[in-house]
Amino acid sequence: MFWVPLLLLAWSAAGAACASLCLAAVRTAGADTDPAHELTLYEAAFLSGGPVRVADLALLSMARQRRLLLAHTGWATVVDPHGRDDIERSVIGAIGPRGQSPIAPVRAAAATTDAVRGLADRLVRAGLAVPAGARTTVAAGVRQVRAAATAVVVLGVTALLLPGEPGLERYLIACWFALPLVLSLGCLALARIEAHPCSRWASPAGQRLLAALPRHRGDHTDDRAYLTAVAVHGVRAVGEPELRAAFDRRH
Structure with missing residues (x-):
């Protein structure tokens, strides 16, 4: 019976770990949401790709309106210094007083501004x-x-290797240790099914709203469709090679 303490250790480790994971999953998906909520483009961008995606959307939206020039060399130049919302003003502020800056540091700086953090906080509260x-x-x-x-597994193998246990006893030991192992593997399987389809940023409710957005990749004549594609898919949805090259530059 020297294997019983090892079994208790196995059950303790499996039970504590599974309980911790379940509580974390409940906290992640437990908030109430408004089913009638309609995502803005900035909200869709954050839920799809996080703070940097919001900055990318603002840059491309301003470039689309010719209020910002994005060169294929990787530089951004301000044409209209008056942002139309807090996110645009954050981007302009990140470019700096000279009105020109490499795009990479602008994306990084704009993603950490109060405007983007406020957007994230509102989405979390919702x-x-x-x-x-x-x-x-x-x-x-x-x-x-x-x-x-x-x-x-290690504790089970150790228990089976203990001397002096008859054959039937070893079979029972294996069965007892299989139970906490099945619990652990089942918890991992459920976590993979429930958590992996969700993005890093969007809760299950946010994922449902993202799935309801129209998908019009490649439509560059409709501003709304164009920017929605950027919000959901990122810079890779941009069809213009010059613009993609601008974002690929690293300075």
Whole structure:
């Protein structure tokens, strides 16, 4: 019966890890949402690609309206210094007083401004975005369950190798250790099914609203369709090679 303490350790590790992951998943998906909420383009951009996607959308929207020039060399030049919303004003501020800057640092700086953080906070309160802490907690929970499953296997093998146990006893030991292992692997499978289809940024409710958006990739004559494609798919949805080259530059 020397294997019983090892079994208790296995159950403790598996139970604690699975409980931690389940609580993290509940906190991530537990907020109430307004089913009638209509996503703005900035909201769709954040839920699809995070803060940098919001900055990209603002840059491309201003370039679309000829209020900003994006050169294929990777530089942004301000034409109209008066932003029409907080996000645009943040982009202009990130470009700086000279009115010209490489695009890469502008994207990075604009993504960390108060305007973008405020957008993220509103989406979290609405239950559409995943709180930053919850993203890391779920990932840590998955790692903890994986470690627990490994520990169960190691403890089970150790119990089977203990001397003096008859054949039937070893069979029963394997069955007992299989139970916490099945619990751990089942929890990982559920986490993969439930969590992996969701993006890093959007909650399940946010994902449903994103799925309801129209998909018009490649339509560059309709501004709304063009910017929606950018918000959802990012810069890769841009058809103009010069613009894609501008964002590919690293300075």
